[in-house]
Amino acid sequence: MLRATIILFTFHLWRLCLSHRLLVCLGVSALPVAAAYFIKTISSYTGPPPAVELAWFLIVQFVVPVLALILGSAVVAEEVEDRTITYLFTRPIPRMTILLGRWLASLVILCSLLLACVLLTVQFLGESAAGDHEHALPAGSVAALCQVAVAGGIVYSALFAACGALVRRPIILGLGYTFAVEAFLGNLPGKNQALTIQYYLRSYLCGQSDAILARMQQLTDGPNVAMATANDALATLVYVLVTALVVGCWTISRRQYVLTS
Numbered sequence: 670m671l672r673a674t675i676i677l678f679t680f681h682l683w684r685l686c687l688s689h690r691l692l693v694c695l696g697v698s699a700l701p702v703a704a705a706y707f708i709k710t711i712s713s714y715t716g717p718p719p720a721v722e723l724a725w726f727l728i729v730q731f732v733v734p735v736l737a738l739i740l741g742s743a744v745v746a747e748e749v750e751d752r753t754i755t756y757l758f759t760r761p762i763p764r765m766t767i768l769l770g771r772w773l774a775s776l777v778i779l780c781s782l783l784l785a786c787v788l789l790t791v792q793f794l795g796e797s798a799a800g801d802h803e804h805a806l807p808a809g810s811v812a813a814l815c816q817v818a819v820a821g822g823i824v825y826s827a828l829f830a831a832c833g834a835l836v837r838r839p840i841i842l843g844l845g846y847t848f849a850v851e852a853f854l855g856n857l858p859g860k861n862q863a864l865t866i867q868y869y870l871r872s873y874l875c876g877q878s879d880a881i882l883a884r885m886q887q888l889t890d891g892p893n894v895a896m897a898t899a900n901d902a903l904a905t906l907v908y909v910l911v912t913a914l915v916v917g918c919w920t921i922s923r924r925q926y927v928l929t930s
Contacts, residue, residue: 673762677770685778690743694736698782701727705793720794721884724814728786729870733821734847736782740775741829742839744768745921749837765918772830779826783818807880817874824866824910831917872902
C-alpha cells in the first residue's frame with residue numbers, strides 16, 4: 670500500500686507540475702501579492718500596514734478555498750473525466766491509495782503556493798513598518814498566518830477530494846460551498862459562523878496572541894461572536910480532515926464509476 674501511494678504521489682506531482690491547472694493556481698495565488706505591491710507603491714495609506722487584513726480577507730477567505738478546490742477536486746474527478754480510472758482499478762493496489770497518493774501530491778503544490786503567497790504579501794506590506802514599533806505587525810503574526818493558510822488548505826482540499834469521489838462534477842458543488850456557505854455564512858453575525866471552516870481558522874488565528882485578536886476584532890464582529898479556543902479550533906479542523914479522508918477513501922473503495930462518452 671505504501672509503495673503504491675508513493676508511486677501515485679510521484680506521478681501526480683509530476684503531472685501537476687506540467688499542467689495548465691498549475692498556471693491557474695499561480696495566477697490565483699499571485700492576486701494578493703499583486704494587491705500588496707500596489708498598496709505599497711501606489712496607495713497613500715497611513716497607519717499600520719494592512720498585511721493582516723489583506724492576508725485574512727484575500728488569502729484565507731478567497732485564495733485558500735479556491736486553490737484547494739482547483740487542486741483537491743481533481744484528485745479523483747480528473748481520472749474519471751479522462752476515463753483512466755478503470756486502468757488504476759485493474760492494478761493490484763487498494764483503491765484508497767489512488768485518493769491518498771494523489772491528494773498528498775496536490776498538497777505539496779498547494780502548501781508551497783500558499784506559503785509563498787503569505788510570505789510575499791506580508792513582506793511587501795511589512796517593509797513599510799520596518800523600524801516603526803507603533804505600526805509594526807503583531808508579534809508572531811507571520812507564522813500564525815502561514816499556519817492558518819496551510820491548515821485551511823489541507824482541510825479544504827481533503828473535503829473537495831472526497832467530494833470528487835462522491836459526485837461527478839465536484840467543481841460545481843465546491844464553488845457553491847465555497848461562496849454560498851463559507852464566504853456568506855462565515856461572515857454573518859451570530860452562531861451560524863460555527864458551521865464553517867472559516868470560523869475555526871479565525872478562532873485559531875485569534876488564539877495565537879492578544880495583539881492578533883485585537884487586530885481581527887477590528888475587521889469582524891469578533892466582540893459579538895464567541896470564538897472557540899485555539900486548541901478546540903485545531904481539534905475541530907483535524908476532525909473534519911480525518912472525516913473527509915475516511916469518507917473519500919471509503920467511497921472510492923466501494924463506488925462503481927460509470928464512464929460516459
